[in-house]
Amino acid sequence: xxxxxxxxxxxxxxxxxxxxxxxxxxxxxxxxxxxxxxxxxxxxxxxxxxxxxxxxxxxxxxxxxxxxxxxxxxxxxxxxxxxxxxxxxxxxxxxxxxxxxxxxxxxxxxxxxxxxxxxxxxxxxxxxxxxxxxxxxxxxxxxxxxxxxxxxxxxxxxxxxxxxxxxxxxxxxxxxxxxxxxxxxxxxxxxxxxxxxxxxxxxxxxxxxxxxxxxxxxxxxxxxxxxxxxxxxxxxxxxxxxxxxxxxxxxxxxxxxxxxxxxxxxxxxxxxxxxxxxxxxxxxxxxxxxxxxxxxxxxxxxxxxxxxxxxxxxxxxxxxxxxxxxxxxxxxxxxxxxxxxxxxxxxxxxxxxxxxxxxxxxxxxxxxxxxxxxxxxxxxxxxxxxxxxxxxxxxxxxxxxxxxxxxxxxxxxxxxxxxxxxxxxxxxxxxxxxxxxxxxxxx
Numbered sequence: 504x505x506x507x508x509x510x511x512x513x514x515x516x517x518x519x520x521x522x523x524x525x526x527x528x529x530x531x532x533x534x535x536x537x538x539x540x541x542x543x544x545x546x547x548x549x550x551x552x553x554x555x556x557x558x559x560x561x562x563x564x565x566x567x568x569x570x571x572x573x574x575x576x577x578x579x580x581x582x583x584x585x586x587x588x589x590x591x592x593x594x595x596x597x598x599x600x601x602x603x604x605x606x607x608x609x610x611x612x613x614x615x616x617x618x619x620x621x622x623x624x625x626x627x628x629x630x631x632x633x634x635x636x637x638x639x640x641x642x643x644x645x646x647x648x649x650x651x652x653x654x655x656x657x658x659x660x661x662x663x664x665x666x667x668x669x670x671x672x673x674x675x676x677x678x679x680x681x682x683x684x685x686x687x688x689x690x691x692x693x694x695x696x697x698x699x700x701x702x703x704x705x706x707x708x709x710x711x712x713x714x715x716x717x718x719x720x721x722x723x724x725x726x727x728x729x730x731x732x733x734x735x736x737x738x739x740x741x742x743x744x745x746x747x748x749x750x751x752x753x754x755x756x757x758x759x760x761x762x763x764x765x766x767x768x769x770x771x772x773x774x775x776x777x778x779x780x781x782x783x784x785x786x787x788x789x790x791x792x793x794x795x796x797x798x799x800x801x802x803x804x805x806x807x808x809x810x811x812x813x814x815x816x817x818x819x820x821x822x823x824x825x826x827x828x829x830x831x832x833x834x835x836x837x838x839x840x841x842x843x844x845x846x847x848x849x850x851x852x853x854x855x856x857x858x859x860x861x862x863x864x865x866x867x868x869x870x871x872x873x874x875x876x877x878x879x880x881x882x883x884x885x886x887x888x889x890x891x892x893x894x895x896x897x898x899x900x901x902x903x904x905x906x907x908x909x910x911x912x913x914x915x916x917x918x919x920x921x922x923x924x925x926x927x928x929x930x931x932x933x934x935x936x937x938x939x940x941x942x943x944x945x946x
Contacts, residue, residue, distance in 0.1 A: 563589070566642075566668035568659060575649040576678035577836045578685065583672045585659040587640030594637045596661050600630070600644050604655035606802045610644055624781070624800045625652065628841060651676050651836050652798070652806050683834045689818040689827065692749040693871040696850050699741035702773065704732040707854070710865070713741065717865035718857045734776040737763065740850035740868075747821040747845050753831055754815050754852065755867035760793040761855025762866060764815055766826060766848040786826050786840045787851065798838045806838055814869065821845060 565588045575581035583600070587593055598612040607623035610630040617632070629647040636643070642661055646653060654676040660669050697713035705722045709715070718736050727733065744750050744766065756762050763779070765787020772783065779785040780801045787799050788806065796806035812830035815837070819826050824845060828837040854866045 564591075564668065566659065566661060566670040568670035568672040572673040572675045574675050574677070575646075575653075576681050577649055577651060577676060578681060579649055580645060580647045581649050581674065583644040583646060583657055583659070583674065585642045585644070585661075585670055585672065587642060587661060587668070590640040592638045593640050593642055593661060596663055598632065598642045599660040600657060601660075602653075602655050602657050604807070605652070605804055609646075609657065623802065623804070625798070625804045646674075648839070649674075649676055650839050651808075652804055652838055654807065679834055682829070682836050685827075685836075686816060686829050686831070686834060689751045689816065689820075689829075690871075692751040692818070694742065694750050694752055695871060696740045696742055696752040696868050698738045698852065698868065699849075700738070701728070702730050702732060703738040704734075704736040706736055707738055708865075709738065714868045714870070715865040716852050716854050716868075717863065718854050720857050720859075730773065732773045734774060735763075735779065735853060736856065737773075737851050737853040739767065740852070742849070743769070744819055744848050744850070745821070746847050749821060750819045751871075752817055752850065753869040753871065754817070755813065755869055756790070756815055757813055757864055757867075758811075759790070759855060759864050759866070760858065760862045761789075761791045763787055763789045763851070763853035763855070764817060764828070764866075765799065765851055766817075766819060767851045769847055769849055781840070781843075785851070786842070786848075788828055788838055789853075791855070796837075798840070800840075804838070808837065809833065809835065812837070817850070819848070 566585060567588060568585050569583075573581060573583060594615060598610075600609040600611075601607070602609050605623055605625055608619075608621050609623065609626050610632065611618045611621060612632055619627075622630070626646075631645040631647070633641055633643055633645065642659060644657075644659070654674055657672045657674060658669055659672065660667060662668060698709050698716050700709045700713065703709055703716075703725075705725050706719055708717050708719050708723070716738055725731065732738065754764055756764075765779075765785060767786070768784030771785060777783050778799075778801075779787060779789075780799045780803075782801055785799055789797050789799070790811075791797075796808055798804040798806055808830065810833060812832055814831040816829035816831040817826070818829070824842040826840040826842060828839070829835065830837055852866050852868075855862050857863050
């Protein structure tokens with residue numbers, strides 16, 4: 504249940520915005536006087552809102568979120584409801600939203616203005632209060648372009664120096680049909696990415712066709728150049744991804760216990776153990792300890808995935824200045840980075856340490872043919888039957904039903920693609936060396 508939370512009188516919440524000493528002294532004297540009055544006369548204590556100059560009963564003020572989870576689909580906007588009752592002007596109060604899953608603030612409003620210095624970068628440019636609704640006590644939050652990582656419980660806080668209220672809202676994120684449509688569209692920009700051995704850490708082994716990257720406990724003798732990683736066991740792709748262009752590629756990660764995938768600014772430092780984060784020119788995600796996922800924000804964002812992906816799809820949309828990660832085998836969205844400005848970047852790959860053979864399998868850069876999207880949407884692709892009810896399970900049926908209708912009427916997507924079997928590795932002989940190399944294809 505997401506019940507109404509009652510006013511908590513005369514208790515100062517943590518990290519409230521600082522006020523002047525004179526206001527603080529006056530507020531304290533009034534608070535003490537009211538409590539003494541209550542104790543001596545048996546009257547109810549009164550709550551005092553110094554910013555709006557009214558006295559109300561501590562039992563009369565409530566902050567209501569949502570009695571049921573709010574359902575959102577990836578990529579859409581959603582409103583997290585929160586209403587002060589009775590309807591009271593909240594323009595001069597402090598409003599804070601934060602997630603139980605992601606560190607830092609989701610949104611912060613104080614002294615009549617948004618104060619986003621402590622906002623987690625994950626939410627940057629995606630949150631907004633309804634300023635016209637503040638005079639009526641509406642402190643709901645608009646969350647734009649919802650991501651899977653946004654799901655979880657949110658706390659809405661409102662108050663001043665003397666009093667505060669809190670309420671909870673749970674956000675659930677789903678709708679596979681929309682994700683599948685986005686993924687199919689992204690695949691129209693598929694390119695073949697190969698690893699650049701000249702940038703590889705000395706402990707990385709790159710296959711002769713530059714499609715497979717693995718870590719070895721034995722360091723190789725290579726020339727130490729500014730281009731080469733010597734801290735993180737990473738390698739760059741050999742292709743420059745130009746600003747303003749659109750690219751898509753896939754990596755088969757299989758059952759590996761550790762890996763990093765993403766893009767980096769060509770000018771980013773590759774020496775030592777600098778933090779891999781946007782500030783240092785790295786945008787990526789990490790899987791480690793066989794269970795944990797993070798996105799390289801500052802602070803880092805812990806990701807929640809339903810299951811371990813086998814194939815990760817990476818979509819760089821230079822025009823929209825965003826970087827999307829997908830679980831291709833599950834047709835689900837993993838995370839999206841917003842790029843502040845257009846720039847040339849390179850894909851980068853970290854297969855993780857060998858760990859005495861526990862993580863010895865390579866990262867495999869998938870081969871994507873030019874007619875890849877046609878192949879994926881072909882009705883000749885065998886696919887298990889999945890009912891609409893199964894696809895809609897755990898989602899808002901009305902919203903997803905609309906997406907289902909739109910998808911069926913779309914010229915660039917077909918349902919057989921949605922029902923395809925998970926990607927697997929297929930081995931075929933290399934025409935150059937006669938050895939076996941791997942392709943990521945769908946059955």
